[in-house]
Amino acid sequence: MPDLTSTRFPVNVDAALREAGWQPGRWDIKLAEEWADTLRAHTSPAGHRHAVFPAVVEAWAEFGGLLVTPPGHGRQIAPAPLRFDPLAGLHLARTLGDLGRALDTELAPLGEEGENSEQRAILAMDTEGRVYSIDHTGDWFLGRDIDAALATLVTGTQPTRLTTAP
Template sequence: MPDLRSTRFPVNIDAALREAGWQPGRWDIKLAEQWADTLRGHVSPGGHRHSVFPAVVEAWAEFGGLRVTAPGHGRQIAPATLRFDPLTGLHLARTLGDLGRALDTELAPLGEELGEEGGDSEQRAVLAMDMEGRVYSVDHTGDWYVGRDIDTALATLITGTLPTRLTAGG
């Protein structure tokens, strides 16, 4: 049994990640580069393109392909099941571009939050990362700031902590 106290994550977050197949040192740069190429090559009908930058490629390399399920009830909201696959945001180049401009940065898709609807998983929100590594969630109710980095975002999402809603006034 691995010593969960020696990782960078709190025990409950570490356990959920390991259950999904993550381990310290996990690094699939080949998959991350394939996603980067696909996103760079995609142009929306309106001519919008995705941004790809080092912070998000590193997140894809470490967490790409994982489906992380929260180990319990949320603190403030229901925790999400996370799926790290940026292609779930392939057709959102304009949406992410618009939000990036509003935040004075660039955004790239990271994956999605899934909700359970009738026993089937369906997309609840798209996750995105900016050039500084900050993580956001975009859903039908608005745009949310999830964390200053991937580790903080994982803690917020897996523990069901309420993220901060982005508003037009800041």
């Protein structure tokens, strides 16, 4: 018999996800494939293209379309709503490509964080499933996988700023 008292996520993260419409086993591969096709077909005016890979397609299939509203004030920073829609990063192929090269990986858009365009950050995932946030203040590491990143974002834990070597 399954253990119904334990969850994959911390309790407050699980509650925020369920409030947004997520449930264990949620899987919309059709939507994920549509997004993958749209991103693959997009080329920036300068010729930059998006990377699409299994880890990000799986994240889109599980969380795609959700708007997650954090339930509290946050541990260290104020958490912001998250929207899982990679098309929020459609026109950032160069930005994601540049950061991916700096990290020696590829990045794909995952969605966005923030309530308005002035405070918005783009969420991205690399080929290993690690999650990042890119905003006007810098580039941030959110977690080694989507679960850790969601815990960071929903609980308002301070993410780690990425730095470049001298």
